[in-house]
Amino acid sequence: MIEMQDVWKTYPDGTQALRGINVKINPHEFVYVVGPSGSGKSTFMKLIYREERPTKGQLFVNGFNLEKLKQRKIPFVRRNIGVVFQDFKLLPKMTVYENVAFAMEVIEAPKRVIKKRVPEVLELVRLKDKASSYPNQLSGGEQQRVAIARAIVNNPAVIIADEPTGNLDPDTSWEIMRLLEEINFRGATVVMATHNKEIVNTMRKRVIAIERGVIARDEARGEYGYED
């Protein structure tokens, strides 16, 4: 599903973000990616949805070899990956409904399919009554649920969540986690970078710890392992 073979990433300014990563994430897995700030966590996530390219090494996602992927093929890889960010990244001039529908319009889904599917997903994240609100009228937790709805609306095989609870209070964070767990339960692979010790230690999953650009730990049902 996701496989990295000796992946290195050096930024143009000389920063070595990743130094020889070898990892394999199987379908239906739920994986936390943890590590101190600046350890290479974010770069690790960005490589998967192809915002960055590795300097060296092989990288496969959903059967695509991202190393050999042509620029104009990138959108098609991303359509099979749902992304959720700390800052939500919603389109500010679109309503909740339109934000979610946008992801389906992009893949040219038939209109009647969009009309049927979007309310379903909004129901799942319990935002059906906010369908015609704009992002700035919603709370942080609500905005993140819209982002999750958008990420899953096309039934992608992989969900990438980069600190999805980073801006949320504990109660709201748990709500988001339950949603992600349910999505994982329904079959999607979830890769989530996080700083939230409580979540990692409570909702036990596979933990990959990255420190100074290398994998320091990779444990099934692992612990957070850092003092905040």
Place this chain on the structure above:
Amino acid sequence: MKISTLVRHVREGARNVVRNGWMTFASISAISISLFILGIFLLLALNVNYLASQIESQVEIRVYLELNTPQEQIAAVQNEIAALPDVSRVRFVSKEEGLNMMREKLGEDGKELLEGFDGDNNPLYDSYTVEVRDPYLVGQVAEQIKALNNGKNPPPIYKVSYGKGTVEALFKVTKVVRNIGLVFVVLLSLTAMFLISNTIKLTILARRKEIGIMKLVGATNSFIRWPFFIEGALLGLIGSAIPVIALLYGYSQLVAYTRLELGLMLIELIPVEQLVAVVTGLLTGIGLMIGVWGSLMSVRKYLRV
């Protein structure tokens, strides 16, 4: 691309026009103002051209005959003029004919002005209209005609006129005005393009984040580009409709107000009906081009996410 996707792009483009209120306003203003100025120069250039050709075709010599010249002599003078080598045509215009022609030219407005000049009150002279093979030869030929008076008693020719000096000066002026007009139209088009592409660049800069998000969700470049393309086209269309309407209306008023005065000088402005197609077509075309080009150029930069 599916039809439903195209419909979506059009809807989205139109919606952006509405949603980006101030930016839309700024873009449309820039297009309108530029095209308005451009249009003024276009009208000016076309009219100068038109006037120049009118005046050129009107360069003819008028030979006024003394009052009470006998019929035989009138015919004799006509033959003599026609025999001159550079004369292409001679036409006798009786004073009654002259009056009628002037009436026709001035139309409704002249009715009052020319009232009471019929019959014996006609202030005009019998005359010949002499056309010359080449407008530049008028001066020379006029002298030759004047010389026909020599040795005749009484001399039949009262006056020979061709607007000495003015004709020559006019040829120079029309040439200069045409060239300046052309240069201005080109310069203004470039300025307008620059202005508009900058304005649209600003609106897109404001939407840089949005484009990034669209790409993360898996939108292709063309999917992102289309609504901008439609938006640019709409901005161009609206931005050119305003000056087109304003210019055509203003121009039709100008034609109406100046008609009488210009008519007395036997010239006219281009009738507005003849300009509708050119002005509309050209300004709308330029507006569309600038709008589309501006938006596509500016979006290109932010597509590499």
